[in-house]
Amino acid sequence: MDIIAAYGPQFLGLACIAGFFMAWGIGANDVANAMGTSVGSRALTIRQAIVIAIIFEFLGAYLAGGEVTATIRKGIIDPELLADSPELLVYGMMSALFAAGTWLMIASVRGWPVSTTHSIVGAIVGFAAVGISVDSVSWGQVGTIAMSWVVSPLLAGVMSFALFVSVQKLIFDTDDPFAQAKRLIPAYIWIVGFMVSMVTLLKGLKHLGLDLAFGFGSQFGNALVLSALIGLVIAVIGAISLRGIQYEADEDNRFASVERVFGVLMVFTACSMAFAHGSNDVANAVGPLAAVANIVQSGGQVSAVAAMPAWILLTGALGIVVGLSTYGWKVIATVGQKITELTPSRGFAATLAAASTVVLASGTGLPISTTHTLVGAVLGVGLARGIAAIDLRVIGSIFASWLITLPAGAILAVIFFYTLRGIFG
Amino acid sequence: MASPLGKLLGRSPIAPIQRHMQLAQESVQLLCELIAAAMDDDAERVTEIHKLLTGTCADARTLRHEIRQELPGGLLLAMPRPDLLTLVDLQQRICQQTRRTAQPLVVRGLRLPPALNKGTEKLCTQVAEAAGSTLAAIRELDEMLEQGFGRHERRYVTRMLDALGRQVQRCNAQQLRLAQQLRKQEDKLDALDGLFLYQLMQELNAIADQCGDVGEQLHLLLAQ
Numbered sequence: 001m002d003i004i005a006a007y008g009p010q011f012l013g014l015a016c017i018a019g020f021f022m023a024w025g026i027g028a029n030d031v032a033n034a035m036g037t038s039v040g041s042r043a044l045t046i047r048q049a050i051v052i053a054i055i056f057e058f059l060g061a062y063l064a065g066g067e068v069t070a071t072i073r074k075g076i077i078d079p080e081l082l083a084d085s086p087e088l089l090v091y092g093m094m095s096a097l098f099a100a101g102t103w104l105m106i107a108s109v110r111g112w113p114v115s116t117t118h119s120i121v122g123a124i125v126g127f128a129a130v131g132i133s134v135d136s137v138s139w140g141q142v143g144t145i146a147m148s149w150v151v152s153p154l155l156a157g158v159m160s161f162a163l164f165v166s167v168q169k170l171i172f173d174t175d176d177p178f179a180q181a182k183r184l185i186p187a188y189i190w191i192v193g194f195m196v197s198m199v200t201l202l203k204g205l206k207h208l209g210l211d212l213a214f215g216f217g218s219q220f221g222n223a224l225v226l227s228a229l230i231g232l233v234i235a236v237i238g239a240i241s242l243r244g245i246q247y248e249a250d251e252d253n254r255f256a257s258v259e260r261v262f263g264v265l266m267v268f269t270a271c272s273m274a275f276a277h278g279s280n281d282v283a284n285a286v287g288p289l290a291a292v293a294n295i296v297q298s299g300g301q302v303s304a305v306a307a308m309p310a311w312i313l314l315t316g317a318l319g320i321v322v323g324l325s326t327y328g329w330k331v332i333a334t335v336g337q338k339i340t341e342l343t344p345s346r347g348f349a350a351t352l353a354a355a356s357t358v359v360l361a362s363g364t365g366l367p368i369s370t371t372h373t374l375v376g377a378v379l380g381v382g383l384a385r386g387i388a389a390i391d392l393r394v395i396g397s398i399f400a401s402w403l404i405t406l407p408a409g410a411i412l413a414v415i416f417f418y419t420l421r422g423i424f425g
Numbered sequence: 426m427a428s429p430l431g432k433l434l435g436r437s438p439i440a441p442i443q444r445h446m447q448l449a450q451e452s453v454q455l456l457c458e459l460i461a462a463a464m465d466d467d468a469e470r471v472t473e474i475h476k477l478l479t480g481t482c483a484d485a486r487t488l489r490h491e492i493r494q495e496l497p498g499g500l501l502l503a504m505p506r507p508d509l510l511t512l513v514d515l516q517q518r519i520c521q522q523t524r525r526t527a528q529p530l531v532v533r534g535l536r537l538p539p540a541l542n543k544g545t546e547k548l549c550t551q552v553a554e555a556a557g558s559t560l561a562a563i564r565e566l567d568e569m570l571e572q573g574f575g576r577h578e579r580r581y582v583t584r585m586l587d588a589l590g591r592q593v594q595r596c597n598a599q600q601l602r603l604a605q606q607l608r609k610q611e612d613k614l615d616a617l618d619g620l621f622l623y624q625l626m627q628e629l630n631a632i633a634d635q636c637g638d639v640g641e642q643l644h645l646l647l648a649q
Contacts, residue, residue, distance in 0.1 A: 033428050111427045164573075173575025255571045331428075338431035343571070375429055382501050388437030388570055390501040394429045 019289035023319020032331035040339025041347035043266030060278025061317035067365035072287025093288035099412035126410025153376025160353035160380035189238035194231030262344035286316035596633035
């Protein structure tokens with residue numbers, strides 16, 4: 001208690017800096033994967049991608065990031081066990097931030113693909129299991145999270161497969177694909193709007209204190225109707241922007257005009273992907289920060305239930321945006337250059353499937369890896385014979401990164417934890 | 426930080442395969458020019474074109490190697506790997522066949538009797554057309570992928586392949602007529618020349634058959 005009273009503001013300041021730094025890292029590295037499919041398929045220029053990312057990462061983090069942040073803050077560790085020594089939780093969360101941040105820096109320098117989500121979760125489990133006690137970890141929740149890491153790419157793959165097959169059957173394999181595209185794409189745009197609104201309204205807006213009562217019975221009913229309407233508005237906007245696209249005969253590629261129609265759809269999908277990514281990954285930065293802030297501001301009380309201050313999500317969102325504008329645009333360009341085999345129709349299927357999965361996970365409070373989910377989604381399109389060649393060895397490298405990142409984050413967190421304990425007592 | 430997404434999408438083999446067929450078709454065009462030069466008895470031009478022909482065939486061989494190398498085992502492909510590799514092999518045979526056809530004209534200085542010029546020209550044109558149709562069909566590979574191997578694209582390409590089949594039959598018929606014409610000229614010719622002339626017509630016609638084989642393989646790919 002005394003330690004908290006003595007060093008409270010310092011801890012908070014340190015945690016803020018560390019949290020902002022993590023968020024910066026997420027914006028600089030991770031967002032590229034979310035926006036890469038849009039830039040690679042040439043549906044967006046890099047500048048457009050950055051603008052969309054800035055707006056929608058921020059919105060996603062602020063409007064829908066609450067649940068996952070809560071999980072990171074208090075879902076992985078059982079706070080009750082630390083009621084007597086709250087400073088351990090403070091040290092631990094700060095260690096987790098430092099550890100994850102350090103690991104990301106190492107990976108960046110070495111050029112390894114690493115998931116920010118896995119780093120922070122591994123770090124938290126690490127310091128808790130080793131630094132405090134094995135019982136302090138909610139292993140049930142950890143198990144659920146680990147399962148979600150396997151389920152999310154699979155789910156995204158199934159969704160992208162279904163989406164792409166529907167696009168093939170309804171648009172491409174017809175007498176006039178271009179006309180079919182102009183007719184049906186607004187419906188797909190509606191799906192994008194509906195899906196994002198639905199999850200956000202159901203789960204994400206609690207911390208803003210909005211009460212949506214339109215008299216449709218349950219919260220679910222209200223959300224359903226409102227989402228359908230929002231989707232309709234967005235679909236109409238999409239339909240209007242489609243009007244300008246004319247059919248141009250292209251000898252090299254008879255479906256070039258169809259792809260341009262899909263390009264419009266990709267813009268909406270890119271927005272949803274940025275939103276989804278912000279909603280899930282902001283927690284990696286501000287979850288630990290929220291834990292520290294909660295303890296410091298309550299003077300040492302480790303309460304399991306506490307409101308999520310808006311300023312914390314704001315800090316994370318801002319960090320992501322700054323990271324994106326300073327360094328992230330370069331990484332987006334690099335990733336975009338390597339994904340040129342992806343056309344808008346493929347990119348759309350993969351991105352929408354991934355965005356849906358991530359937003360669903362965010363609503364359920366599960367921190368997942370956006371990048372791995374995207375890989376699963378692209379694989380789904382490949383299985384539907386939508387892509388000429390997919391390198392399956394990447395799956396092996398993903399398993400390898402899981403095996404390395406979790407222990408690495410844990411070990412680093414333990415080191416930082418004991419260091420902090422040594423310094424502050 | 427490296428992204429798995431960057432490495433996830435392997436290089437599509439379709440563009441190189443299409444380029445390879447283009448080289449094969451160019452070799453057929455060069456062969457026709459070579460035969461025309463032989464008819465004019467322009468030995469210099471014959472040698473010149475022959476050099477271009479062997480160059481084109483060498484490029485095709487290199488490209489085939491590259492295609493094979495770019496298709497490693499860990500790839501998930503939209504079309505089955507063995508069928509794709511067989512397709513490239515069949516395309517390569519067109520190149521080999523054009524070289525084989527050209528050889529007696531260059532090495533032995535074989536010349537056609539003027540009475541056969543028109544018929545040979547007609548056969549050349551028909552073989553070149555068959556090669557052109559084959560190239561057009563192979564160019565549909567990326568459209569097939571784009572459209573998702575659906576019914577419409579399959580019908581479209583099947584129509585092209587039917588037309589190719591008819592062209593190959595016309596080449597066979599024309600080769601027979603040409604051989605009959607040669608029979609009538611036999612006593613005016615040197616015995617060895619006569620033999621080589623028969624062979625020339627057969628080899629020339631064989632190019633069309635090779636084009637037909639490529640078409641058949643493409644049809645097989647479609648049927649997946």
